[in-house]
Amino acid sequence: xKAARLNRLFNPRTGRCFDVAIDHGFFNEGSxxxxxxxxxxxxxxxxxxxxxxxxxxxxxxxxxxxxxxxGKPALVLRTDVANVYGTELPSVLFSRLIAEPVLxxxxxxxxxxxxxxxxxxxxxxxxxxxxxxxxxxxxxxDHYGMPLxxxxxxxxxxxxxxxxxxxxxxxxxxxxxxQAVELGADIIKxxxxxDTEDYHRVIEIAGGIPVLVRGGGRAPEAEILERTARLLAKxxxxxxxxxxxxxxxxxxxxxxxxxxxxxEGASPGKALELLR
Numbered sequence: 001x002k003a004a005r006l007n008r009l010f011n012p013r014t015g016r017c018f019d020v021a022i023d024h025g026f027f028n029e030g031s032x033x034x035x036x037x038x039x040x041x042x043x044x045x046x047x048x049x050x051x052x053x054x055x056x057x058x059x060x061x062x063x064x065x066x067x068x069x070x071g072k073p074a075l076v077l078r079t080d081v082a083n084v085y086g087t088e089l090p091s092v093l094f095s096r097l098i099a100e101p102v103l104x105x106x107x108x109x110x111x112x113x114x115x116x117x118x119x120x121x122x123x124x125x126x127x128x129x130x131x132x133x134x135x136x137x138x139x140x141x142d143h144y145g146m147p148l149x150x151x152x153x154x155x156x157x158x159x160x161x162x163x164x165x166x167x168x169x170x171x172x173x174x175x176x177x178x179q180a181v182e183l184g185a186d187i188i189k190x191x192x193x194x195d196t197e198d199y200h201r202v203i204e205i206a207g208g209i210p211v212l213v214r215g216g217g218r219a220p221e222a223e224i225l226e227r228t229a230r231l232l233a234k235x236x237x238x239x240x241x242x243x244x245x246x247x248x249x250x251x252x253x254x255x256x257x258x259x260x261x262x263x264e265g266a267s268p269g270k271a272l273e274l275l276r
Contacts (some may be wrong), residue, residue, distance in 0.1 A: 001145045002186060008074040008111040009053055009147070009187075010210070010237070014263045017212060020046055020255065021055040021242035023078040029085050035246035039063055042246060047072050049255035053111065055240065058098055061108045074111035076149065077104070080133055084120060089158050093126045097133050102140040113137065114149040114189065117180050119172065121157045131183065138184035150185035151214070152176035166216060168194035170201055178205045189214055189240050196230040203235035215241030221254065221275055225268040228261050238262060250275070 010017045022042060024032035036042045043063040046054055054064055055076040064075055079101040084093050095116060098104065105113045115137055117130045134150060141148040154167040154176055167173075170193045177190050188211045193199050203211055213236045215224070224244050231239075239262060248254040257274040260266035 002141075002147050005074075005111040005145065005147050006186070009076075011052060011263055015237065016232070016262050017053060017210075017238035018051045018255075018259055018262045019053040019055055019076050019212060019238070019240040020051045020073075020245050021076075021215075021240050022046070022246055023055050023057050023060075024242060024246075025060070026057045026078055026081050027085050028083065032085070035243070035248075035251070042251065043067070045252050046245075046255060049252040049259075051255055051259060052238070055114060055242075058104050058108065061110070065108060075108060076112045076114055077101075077108060077110040079105070079113045079137065080115045080130075082116060082118070084118060084126070084155070087158075093120070093123055095126060095129045095133060097136065101137060102144050102146050105146055106144055110146070112147040112149050112187065113141065114151060117150050117152045117176060117183075118155065119153065119176050120155045134180075134183045134185075141186075142184075147186040148184060149187040149189055149212075150180040150183065151189040152180045152191075153214075154191065166191045166214075168192060170194075170198045174201055174205050177202055177211070181206055181209050185209055187212060191216060192227065192231055196227060196234065199231050199234040199236065210237035212236065212238045212240045215239065215244045218243050218247055221248075221257075222268065222272055225257060225261060225271050228258060229268050232262065 022036050040063045051073050053074040053076045057078045080095050082095040154172045156165045156167045188206050191214045213231045245251050253275050257271040260271045
């Protein structure tokens, strides 16, 4: 039953979700491991800070699920592995689902699964793989009552901005978000637009499907708190942040500050005080 699992993700008082993504080791990029070299310790620190969810892979989800704490963050399970994040792309790109992704999610007591929908210039075969992944997951998710989070991700040309540099052009983000919705997403995880004033258009095109905003690359504390508040004001249903949490000097403190913005309506200035 999807509703029961969605209730574990979204705060019943605010209807919002804060998911901390620490699934970066799945993608075979050394720079992605900064801050999560000791993953069990990172998971334990986040559980204490109490975000709504933690995003992990099947191989690492047990670090969360074996912690004997009531009301701990829900598990969002990453289901696809890809090789698209390097500063130099290999000759053949792939995005592959893990075996029995939804059954693994059920066994791990996940509240949601997440999968990418890439838009990378001149890589139509990769787009085809992503669509096949989503259509397969959609049928399995409906059968087992597992919410499906789709991550529409628009890259800049690698020759121009290699290494996981996203494109915040709303003309590219908006149709990809709509495609993810049309493919059956229960939740969208999308990048912010270059101008946050445009983000209401992303919310509108999602047609009532909740949109969680990706955090992207590292940003100063004040900037990430201010941006989060602006995007929530435009209608976002929450955030999925990774590097801005795990690479922060105090992941627990920045998590609590962002939780104050997401769930308590704290101003960015008031949330910043929690870090001092």
